[in-house]
Amino acid sequence: MKFKELEPGMVIHQGPVTMDKAEMLAFAQAYDPQWFHVDPERAKDSRWGGLIASGWMTCGVAMRMAVDGILHDSESFGSPGLERLRWMVPVRPGDQLSLEATVDSKRVSSSREDLGIIRWTWRLFNQDSAQVLEVEVTSLFELELPTSH
Template sequence: MTAQSSTPGSDERPLPSVFADDLTVGDRVQLGEFLLEQQDLIEFAERWDDQWFHTDPAAAATGHFGGVIASGIHTIAILQRLTVEAIYGQWAVVAGRELESVRFLEAVRPEDTLTGTIEITDIKLGSTRGRVSLSCQLVNQAGVPVLATDMTIVMFRRQPAAN
């Protein structure tokens, strides 16, 4: 289940090739990597979570974490980006339904390289659509878990009927 992608910057979108019928509970997908640079961390926080421990390196150095840390929302956005790159371009996803739980397990710091896995935990098939539940985890370069979440994709298309 690797992603197929179009040429970066092109208007072409790959056709989905993985439908709800093709998935199995227990399937795991390894995500790519994302290097979180300090400037990106600060710029995101300045726009979306403007708290001193995200945006002010000097003040954050004296704080609880000993330096700036990523916003939790930024960490979730990184998971989404890695998930889109790894699978959503190939999967027949119509829409997301819910984040059932989000657990921030460790602070994400500048220059951390994040990667992770997604595991399919449940599949419910309807006549034309399926509901697929996923368990997701991000880890840093040392293998320390930083984020764990369970999410449900709703309206995942099923295989088209053969004519």
């Protein structure tokens, strides 16, 4: 979607994506090798009652869905950061995650008229409608300057 198509209050849905156990284990081994992400046997007898995905992988899944459903053909070129990242419910192998992205605000930079700024909240839900992730994201968009005649 293009910057001009995004409007405050708009809600965009994407997914679902099924969480694959082998991918969860591979991600955790590489980037977050805590035992409850990499040791299914130990995790089975833990407070989690089984293996859970790294929250960082969950963020990556949200990002992939945002790119596939919204950003892939836009003028987006990056982000200065995130706020209020929350993981509410553990993500497990076989979970089907869906993205709900709500546009909170839209503006053109006051110092650079070729820079669009979108602030939005991304929420991921599993197949039982339980919210597993919430994060406020700021995205930057390269805008064309109006041509003078």
